[in-house]
Amino acid sequence: MEIIKGIGVSPGVAICTAVVIDAEEYRVPRRSVPPGQIRKEVQRLRQALLDATREVTNLQITQADLWDSRIKDIFAVHLHFLRDRTLRGQIADLIKKEKFTAEYAVSVILRDVARHFSQTPDTYISERVSDIYDIERRLLRHLIGSRREDLEHLTEPVVVVAHDLTPTQTAAFDKKYINGIATNAGGRTSHTAIVARSLGIPAVVALNEATAKAAAGDTVIVDGDRGTFVVNPDVQTVKEYQRYADAFIEHEHELDELVHLPAVTKDGQKITLLGNIEFPYEAEIALQKGGEGVGLYRTEYLYLDADHEPTEEDHYQAYMETLRRLGHGQITIRTVDLGADKFTQQRRISPERNPFLGLRSIRYCLQNLPLFTRQIRAILRASVHGEVKILFPLVTNLMELRQAKWIVANIKEDLEEQGIEYDDGIPIGIMIETPAAALTADDLADEVDFFSIGTNDLIQYTLAVDRVNENVAWLYSPGHPAVLQLIKRIYQSAKRAKIDVTVCGEMASEIEYVPILLGLGLTTLSLAPPRIPEIKKVVRSVTMAQCRRLARKALSFDTDKQTINLIRSEMESILGKG
Amino acid sequence: MTRPSTENDYAERMVEIRHEEGLHMRPAMQFVDCANNFESQISVQKDTQIVDAKSIMQVTMLAATRGTILKCTARGRDAREAVETLAKILEEGIPPDKGQEKSKEKGPKPP
Structure with missing residues (x-):
């Protein structure tokens, strides 16, 4: 059992199985998939490249006469990279060879390119590292953004554990199944807090290491009143919280x-x-x-x-x-x-x-x-x-x-x-x-x-x-x-x-x-x-x-x-x- | 480009980059765009590093600055033309009116 203190931002108690999602865009955990899922990951990669290309093309069109040519060049750089067959091939090969998730493979390859760039003595090239990160972020946004499907197709109640939640993710929440929220980042008035309160879902934020401590499938407790998050509680703790949860519901009825x-x-x-x-x-x-x-x-x-x-x-x-x-x-x-x-x-x-x-x-x-x-x-x-x-x-x-x-x-x-x-x-x-x-x-x-x-x-x-x-x-x-x-x-x-x-x-x-x-x-x-x-x-x-x-x-x-x-x-x- | 003669199957040339910016992002994009117009497999070599001329990632990774000597090789139906055209780009830089996409230049000029 592990108890982590955070900030309770939406009252109530949830005792449930955890779903851990990676909303943090800059650190994608190394994660592999079963061999049967490799094709799906390659397909996800292709879709993300397609979506990102379309997105940049749209930006380029809408801002064609708005910005100066240097900025147009940056869109062009993005498009060139997104369409680069060698790059696409390298990422797909890594997925196939190492059975990585699409997002992890994207991250590995683009970081490799970035590292290569940054080691170049030519400052013009080394400064292009930020473009590479930008492209990485864009792809990850599409890949991880599409992960919200995981939250859309829930069939049993869960507690969502994440680094932080984006509006896109919370918008897809199915209140019927999401009983609690625990995030590493955030504060009383952050987006997650506001949405949790508005939906009446117990939530604790600013836990720093919620995603590190809880793994998918663990039983967790979110106590939105006292701002605590318990991973794998013992029987006694579950009982205590159950009593507390019941009392909370009674109080709600009273207020009704x-x-x-x-x-x-x-x-x-x-x-x-x-x-x-x-x-x-x-x-x-x-x-x-x-x-x-x-x-x-x-x-x-x-x-x-x-x-x-x-x-x-x-x-x-x-x-x-x-x-x-x-x-x-x-x-x-x-x-x-x-x-x-x-x-x-x-x-x-x-x-x-x-x-x-x-x-x-x-x-x-x-x-x-x-x-x-x-x-x-x-x-x-x-x-x-x-x-x-x-x-x-x-x-x-x-x-x-x-x-x-x-x-x-x-x-x-x-x-x-x-x-x-x-x-x-x-x-x-x-x-x-x-x-x-x-x-x-x-x-x-x-x-x-x-x-x-x-x-x-x-x-x-x-x-x-x-x-x-x-x-x-x-x-x-x-x-x-x-x-x-x-x-x-x-x-x-x-x-x-x-x-x-x-x-x-x-x-x-x-x-x-x-x-x-x-x-x-x-x-x-x-x-x-x-x-x-x-x-x-x-x-x-x-x-x-x-x-x-x-x-x-x-x-x-x-x-x-x-x-x-x-x-x-x-x-x-x-x-x-x- | 439709001459099916065997002597065109392979071509190579050493080129010195004269373009002021070297193969920086913008010239590199133009270079890669041009390479992609050819059917042949084209590669560029700097010292021991050989990369695909059609990949912006790889071409940029060469970090070839002005004065660098590159070896440009092509294999395919239009190999010779490819090498000649690309060598020209590296040696002479891209004439401003050719490198820019003309359609975009027609937009309203900023005040």
Whole structure:
């Protein structure tokens, strides 16, 4: 038996057989296949080469007149290598001779080429090593990306153990069979954590060596509450966890009874609870869990999940389905918040050095107008079928906002001319998720209909902490005085301009911080649907007077430790009583 | 290319690379593209290293810089023509208008 500590990011306990997948792109484990499977591996290689070639060709076409000739050359280099018969032959031979998996053979051969390149005294050639790695990565992406089939065709419940999970992989999850998730990388707000919470799958991340300790077929325990991962537990441990798991389910049922009760504080303040969703079907879950609508519809999945760039119709269909599933209630559609991910990075020659400060979100959209236009058109067309709002992410200055609004206005004119219906009064809002936006919220508030506070990014940018980097993740703290002061300021700007303000980051789903948010004046919270009952319970247990006092005290502290201690002790007594 | 005479079956030639960049990625791609237009098996030799002229991977691995002497050999119906054409590329470099794909140059010029 082995117990590893990590960060519990999605509550619950799973005791199951492990499936270990290799999502880590840069280190492919040496793995051989039975002789009967060799042909299949060669076939996988061929398919990956074909897909990669098609992908590069498409990139070359779409960006033909966008970039300079050096960049075109790089596409050409990739294509030449992908079509190189000697190279293809070498990889296929290695699969046949050593019975390696296609990905391992690709990795071995291309690393060999890279090593050869890097040892060349000619610096021009030795610098081409990065091209070789790039080609390797591209092929592995196709090979390992296709591995998600392993997760698609499950017939029994499993715990997924991986280095990290990509959106493509999690999108293919079958909730019926995936009972738990354990990853080496990640933090509270990483992609895996968000998806796990939204699907209600127990998950532990930041385990560092989960994939090294657990082998496929091992029995493992994922304890999402205490952040532990147990490999090959003894009988006694399994029993203990079983009891604990049962108690957890009971608690869930208890919370389910709250679903139809209003989210009102003890002293009568109504709090609006909405759902954060990424897939249309989650709109239904948001309602089932007692939410009143969708406060944040993340649309990145339309891009990350498909093998082609979504068309206007793809967007429109997704929005219509969400509206249909919602039936009634509001839905706030956030325009694509892409950047530093598969979609944008594949379209780049070299990864951005600092992607979180790079070309992402609204910046990416404003530089890729056809892509942005398709989405805005679809949102506007959907707006006549429900209470739809547009939300722009990562606005850092007024000019960006004006530009985005100008584009919306132009598209409205186009629709008008084409006789296509839309809601002319569709509310337009922005995410406040950078210190820049928070500090200039007064000005921004005058030009939008609502604010949405994205606490994840706001905290990351304010505290300069990469929330996924295990080494500094502990510095990521919603209770930091700087964060609380910014939130207060944002709320005051919104209040002064008489516009709505929602909190849609993780902070809005954390028991400890919800009373502070209420105390700061925020009465609309948007969170992962499975968290709604728990937060409703908190809302129904407090009074606004208590919350205001808590917020006032928290704002007076000079360290987040004091805030956390205060909330812990207060919440214990409040929830104990409630 | 359709002369079926036996004397064309094998051809070889020593060539000195004059191209300023040597067989760097771009010239190497052009070289390989050109080699792939021929039916013959073509190889390039640098010292003891012999590689397939149709493989970008292998040609780049030669890391042949300006001044390197290469031996170009071809076996096949169009062997002689292949060696002559490829030798020319190595010696004279690729004239800019020939090496570039013309269709792409028609795109709008960047401002």
